[in-house]
Amino acid sequence: MNKKNFVIAMAVAAALAACGSKPVQPSWKVNAADALKGYSDAYLKGNTSIADTEFARARSEIASTGRPDLVAFAELVRCATRVAALEFDDCPGFAALADAATPGERAYAAYLAGRWQEVDAGLLPAQHQAVARVAEGQGTAVLTAIPDPLSRLVAAGALMKAGRLAPADIALATETASGQGWRRPLLVWLGVARKRAEAAGDTAEAARIQRRIDVALP
Secondary structure (H helix, E strand, C coil): CCHHHHHHHHHHHHHHHHCCCCCCCCHHHHHHHHHHHHHHHHHHHCCHHHHHHHHHHHHHHHHCCCCHHHHHHHHHHHHHHHHHCCCCCCCHHHHCCHHHCCHHHHHHHHHHCCCHHHCCHHHCCHHHHHHHHCCCCCCHHHHHCCCCHHHHHHHHHHHHHHCCCCHHHHHHHHHHHHHHCCHHHHHHHHHHHHHHHHHCCCHHHHHHHHHHHHHHCC
């Protein structure tokens, strides 16, 4: 399987399996697609234990193929989702299998980690190529042009890690998370906005943001 089409294949697996006129897809694809979606939903909503369980299920299903390249890609998806909520690490699950990954996937991992000097932007997913090319503080228009909310938050997180995030980007990321009802990234981005207001001495704005935090807390 071409790995760049892996996510598409996973996403449509259930629909294909349900269509009587189409060949039945292997059960691992259906199960992994369901588990990865469950992971993303639970993680973004702040349900950590459910998210961990769902990702472990997805990884187990994919690992049943004996394909380290596919497992590496799934680990990269997990890292990207965490970056949306500004949870940065060395992506150890992917790093352990990086030798099996494509150059594009390794470039994406470096992009997520803020090592943009190592990144050939042309190797990144299409929605992130323009982000990797923007000058410091000039990312808002590029972020706004990304239609997928999760991809937009991932890009904002990558900008943060690379030290290129502008104040308007923080507001955009906050409202993106709010619009989707994604509690985990919302609380993190609101925290970033509050610290910025406090640093500027804007106590009224900091108090307004804190009220939003208080409402969103589980």
